[in-house]
Amino acid sequence: MRNIWTITKKEIKTYMNSPIAYVLISVFLLISGYFFYNMIWWFNSQSMAMMRNPYYAKQLNINRFVFEPMFHNISVVLLLIFPLLTMRLFSEEKRSGTEELLYTSPIKNSEIIIGKFLGATTVLIVMLLFLSVYSIFGFIYSKPETIPLIMGYLGLLLMGMAFISIGLFFSSITENQVVAASLTFGMLLLLWVLSWSGQAAGPQLKPILTYLSFFEHFKDLPRGVLNLTDLVYYLSVTYFGLFLTQSYLESRRWR
Numbered sequence: 001m002r003n004i005w006t007i008t009k010k011e012i013k014t015y016m017n018s019p020i021a022y023v024l025i026s027v028f029l030l031i032s033g034y035f036f037y038n039m040i041w042w043f044n045s046q047s048m049a050m051m052r053n054p055y056y057a058k059q060l061n062i063n064r065f066v067f068e069p070m071f072h073n074i075s076v077v078l079l080l081i082f083p084l085l086t087m088r089l090f091s092e093e094k095r096s097g098t099e100e101l102l103y104t105s106p107i108k109n110s111e112i113i114i115g116k117f118l119g120a121t122t123v124l125i126v127m128l129l130f131l132s133v134y135s136i137f138g139f140i141y142s143k144p145e146t147i148p149l150i151m152g153y154l155g156l157l158l159m160g161m162a163f164i165s166i167g168l169f170f171s172s173i174t175e176n177q178v179v180a181a182s183l184t185f186g187m188l189l190l191l192w193v194l195s196w197s198g199q200a201a202g203p204q205l206k207p208i209l210t211y212l213s214f215f216e217h218f219k220d221l222p223r224g225v226l227n228l229t230d231l232v233y234y235l236s237v238t239y240f241g242l243f244l245t246q247s248y249l250e251s252r253r254w255r
Contacts, residue, residue: 003107003115004111006107007107007111007114007115007116008119009119010115011115011122020084020088021085021123024084024123025123028081028130028131029127031077032074032134033134035070035074036070039065039069042065043062043065043066062138063144063145063148063149063224064223066138066144068152071222075155075218078156078160078163079185079192082167082184082188083180083184084181085164085167086120086166086170087167087170087171087178087184088177088180089116089120089168089172091180109249113168113242113246113249117161117165120167120168121160121161124164128156128160147224148224151222151226152221155218155221155230158234161234162237162241163184164238165238165241165245166187166241167181168242168245169241169245169248170187173248193213193215194210194213195210195213217234
């Protein structure tokens with residue numbers, strides 16, 4: 001655990017000493033704030049218009065019309081941002097020539113991988129903590145349901161962890177950060193749109209493609225529904241990404 005914590009602190013310090021994390025967090029908050037502002041503006045305008053009809057006014061729900069679409073929009077933003085966040089995790093070690101020192105140290109490959117994964121996950125948690133400020137405004141001016149909000153943030157955390165593990169793998173196989181980011185983005189986008197392909201696939205392929213899609217496992221979480229299948233999916237993708245990274249690094253160590 002000490003070695004993992006050492007690697008994690010090193011990664012966090014690296015993020016703090018470079019503009020990458022600050023720029024990405026700022027962009028993330030700017031875009032998410034834009035989405036939140038527009039959702040709130042639309043919700044308020046609809047509320048004012050429907051005050052004349054109590055029946056329609058009761059149908060307005062801030063979770064459904066503000067936070068749920070906001071979570072879906074933010075999940076797309078994470079897909080765009082995280083390839084840039086993870087591209088340097090191993091590629092930078094290769095470029096700077098510190099890779100050999102890292103692999104020949106008494107630290108295990110698994111400890112290096114977990115430490116780097118936790119370092120990037122810490123940045124994700126910070127982003128979600130900043131994002132939670134919007135929910136505080138929601139409680140000040142309205143009465144949103146708590147469970148859907150918690151499930152929405154949990155969904156973003158699980159999805160972000162899966163993104164990080166995939167980015168970690170592609171960063172480990174190349175020293176070019178642009179290539180690592182491009183490969184990560186391509187894979188994440190493919191896993192995102194598989195459900196679209198599933199709609200046109202036959203009855204045999206449709207369940208498989210739908211299950212493999214990130215979108216299908218996220219859409220119920222902002223509604224406050226946590227299925228065991230969704231939890232297993234995200235944890236499995238995260239583990240598989242870390243496993244691939246471990247396997248690749250072990251193969252390099254024995255070359």
